[in-house]
Amino acid sequence: MDYLKKNRTTIAEGENIRIRGLVQGVGFRPAVWRFAKNCGLTGEVLNDGEGVLIRAWGQHDELDRFVKLISRESPALARIDSIERDSIHEPSLLDDFKIAESNEQSVQTGITPDAATCFDCLEESLNPSSRRYRYPFTNCSHCGPRFSIVSALPYDRAHTSMSKFTMCDVCKAEYSSPIDRRFHAQPIACPACGPKVWLERSDGRALEAVTQRDAINDAYNLLQQGKILAIKGIGGFHLACDATNRDAVEKLRQRKQRYGKPLALMARNIDIIERYCSVNELEKSLLESSAAPIVLLSANGKHHLPDTVAPSMNTYGFMLPCTPLHHLILEYMDRPVIFTSGNLSEEPPCVNNHEAQDRLKGIADYFMLHDRDIVNRVDDSVIRVMNGNAHLLRRGRGYSPDTFSLPPGFEKAPPLLALGGQLKNTFCLIKSGQAFLSQHIGDLENPLAFEDYRKNIDLYKEFFQHTPQAVVVDCHPEYLPTKFGYEFSDNINEVQHHHAHIASCMAESNMPLSCQPILGVALDGSGYGEDESLWGGEFLLADYSSFKRLGSFKPIPLLGGSQAMREPWRNTLAHILSGIGWEKFISLYRDLELTEFLKAKPINTFQAMIERKIQCPTTSSAGRLFDAVAAAIGVCREQAVYEGQAAMELEALTDETFISRNNDSGYPFIITDSCNNNLPILIDPQKMWEALFEDLKNVVSKATISARFHIGLACAVADMIQLINQENLSFSTVALSGGVFQNKVLLEQVTKRLQKEGYTVLTHARVPANDGGISLGQAMVAAARLRIED
8 A cells, every 4th residue: 555655656646727817928838847847847838829839747735836837926927817727648758848939820829018128137237348339229038029020829929020030149049948948939039130229310311320329329419409309119100309398399390280288208217207207116116117107196295297298287197118218229218209100190109210211301300210020000008096006098009009808797709890989999898708899999980090999909819819700880970980880790780889888897896797786977078978968067876787767867968069178278167158048157256257258169060059959969978077177278179189188177176185184175067957857967167167157256265166166077977876776776886987087186086985985986997087998898888798698
């Protein structure tokens, strides 16, 4: 018996170990190889279409230890979604553990996002004794381009834009050595065999830079001189200039035709950022993360940048260098630089040299170019810390593409393609229990953006070998993605805009398919409602498959239709005409500067438009209410030059000290029953307006008025939720979604009040609350409906 027991413990067991998640292109196989050596195992590890597959033989305890090492000590860029273990009943034919060639088959794994330069590669780039000293394309298994250079899966060099660069013997040795951090690093390169960078004038003539180092030094000197540079990065071109040089910033704005919208900034280190902003530990960790996003920071430092950098804002959007090229250009730059997308306003950023030289020749003075092709355009990600948590406002470089395991109950969801919205577009694929959410595409009204959108859909379908059973679109018949969907497929599922917002938030919070309905609050600019009107301030009792509209903001006319979105004063006037009335308003507030402004407008014409319902559709939009309040107090009154400008400027001037000391001093809103039986109960702002106009009459500061508005609106939202809960079903979970909840003051105020009442509050983090998140929600609603039909 003792002999049999002893012999049983020495017999090697075999296992197939399947790792799913973001595990390709992150140094995962080399890590597995090291763990296997440590545990005395034989076998192999390879990439395939489902992730990473391991075949391992060894003692039972060592196999267990091996799996624990994988789950606890995997590379920093990896994300393990699942580990599946199955026994192998054949003996091992291998006497060692090896890394095998990739197996190309049906793809069910994600693509790793591009990663900012790691510490080791940066040290190498700055070390005079290194063969990669001042080389702008230094990378390894832990950093560098991924998604931006890949054209097919699995992620191997042959499927990237690095395939045209033949490795030198030294790079090949590093690539082939399992103990080297560049083992199977697909973008591996050095000055002898890799991409090259050079500097050109805007007329296409090269500068007389002898080496790449000279070109980088020249770029630094040109920035110092106030010149504008177009710099080719990882996911596209950027336009850069000295952020402290007012003339350079104004020149960039004029040439780029970007009037008013804040410009992104880059600084070489945190110390420089802290001269201009306060940076907490979470914000610092985000800036220094491998994603290296733009982080919105409070602009309350001892130093200030020209007001042309971020007009009327109280935040700056800063990022740190994300490639060796950026690090080297800024190595001696002791001040921030503007680092905005390389495009004319509203166009997608340029990605190839010829395109940039054509489209940016009237903007940039010089071009920093290189010969590593950008296969996939990826904008910079934007993130903001609210309620002590990181919230993505735009998903791009470092975060996209992303893969989500679907919530419980959706494991057998059919393959779907959700086409997203018109603005801040993303799209989403569903396959094999996973959601593949695209990078930020942009506003599809721009023809170049729509062309990029179609290209990326084809790319993702090819990447993931995806054939959708159905295509999912917004209900708005005039949205370009909706029209495209009907051209694309005969099997169309329409999903209401605000239901998609709420479903997106539910999915991100991993709410199961079988969950009880929750109360979703969707506040945004507008979305096409079931009654064919424009919604935008909605309280929906919802699960994934359906919803019931239980509350809304009072509908207000949009004077001139879409023109009201560009001229905020029209919304102020609409509230006056449909609420207090014009004659009463001018009799009570004749001395207001606002009154004088509005008297110059064709009031009788607007009143007739409302009476006859001509060019003034009604909307329950919370976004337009923000526009109206901003314009009333003289903020962005005449014209908004970018989406959300009035609301952002209103938030920026809010007196947060007043809020902390006067938390119950908000303007009053009334919750009232609708006169129309088909409409829900309404939040009516008329009392708010009366109080606000009295404050204007008494010359109360704009900062205090903004604070009282935010407090009052947060109270109204919380009170509405309480009333709905009392009059309908008892629910304990509330989801907050829509672009208005990117307002830090409002989100924090609403969340605090709801949590105080005992509600579980769901908010966005990995997925934007704005329309960048609705494609995920569309996919979830359609998946739920199709699962129920089955």
